Amino acid sequence: MKKVVLVFYLIGCTCASYGQEKIKVETSTETMDTVQYSQLLRAYNKIIRAQEEKLSLFKIDLVGPYLFLVSNWEDKDAARNKVINLAFEQKVNPNWSWIVESYLRSDRDDFQEVQILGGIRYYYFMNKRMLRGKSANNFSGNYFSAVSTYGHRFSKNDDHATINLLYGIQRRLGKHFFFDINFGLENIFKAFENRETGIDFIFTGKWGISF
Incomplete structure (x- = not known):
């Protein structure tokens, strides 16, 4: 036992x-x-510079110039792109900012079109970021945006105007780079020649230098 x-x-x-x-x-x-x-x-x-306090951001898109340079130069229209795209964004408080943007569109011969954009952005995750000890003033976040655009074509003396409701994702990459993508609905209430007024889907993507 x-x-x-x-x-x-x-x-x-x-x-x-x-x-x-x-x-x-x-x-x-x-x-x-x-x-x-x-x-x-x-x-x-x-x-993404999560801890950096920054209240304003100047952005230069590099995607448009790149596409312009690699376009098929045998086709004049194929080379048309956003040659210069500049934007400035300013924080009003951790959640809200306003943004102004402009770009020139060109083909391989001359400038064709200029557009100006102005609007507001709401970064809806900023309160959670602050609770986690992160900065809410570094422009890295997801957002809802309402913007108005006005465009003018030089060759035809033609105008274009829209109001857009967008959802976007913006991130800062290191000290001097960023990417910003957004999509949503574009309400075209004044259209260029050969375009129709009405509501359309819009998608934009930018990657470039920021200061």
């Missing part, structure tokens, strides 16, 4: 020891995963 009790006692000790080792390994693994996640999060926040 004593031998049986001793055998069960040894088995119990072995199982308890194994369980403790398993808990230690699992705890160590969880700690390692948490540390790695924290390191990745810190690196990501550094890239």
Whole structure:
């Protein structure tokens, strides 16, 4: 009987020891995963300038000039693109900002069109960012936007005007780069020649230099 009790006692000790080792390994693994996640999060926040306080941002888009340069120069219309696209955004408070933007559209011979945009943006995640200890004034966030645009074509003395409701994602990349994409509904109430008034879907994407 004593031998049986001793055998069960040894088995119990072995199982308890194994369980403790398993808990230690699992705890160590969880700690390692948490540390790695924290390191990745810190690196990501550094890239998008999450802790930087900045109330204004000047942006120069590089996508338009790039597409202009690589367009098919055998086709005049194919080379038409946004050659110069400039924007300035100013924070009013952590959640709200106003933005003005302008661009020139051109083909390989001369400038064809100029457009001016003005509007507001609402960054709806900024309160959560502040609760996490991040800056709410670095222009990295998701937003809703209402903008109005006015365009003029030089060659035909033709005008174009819209009011747009958009959803967008903007991120700062390092100290001097950004990307900004948005999409939504464009209400064209004054159209260029050969275009119709009405509501249309719009998508824009920008990547470039910011100051």
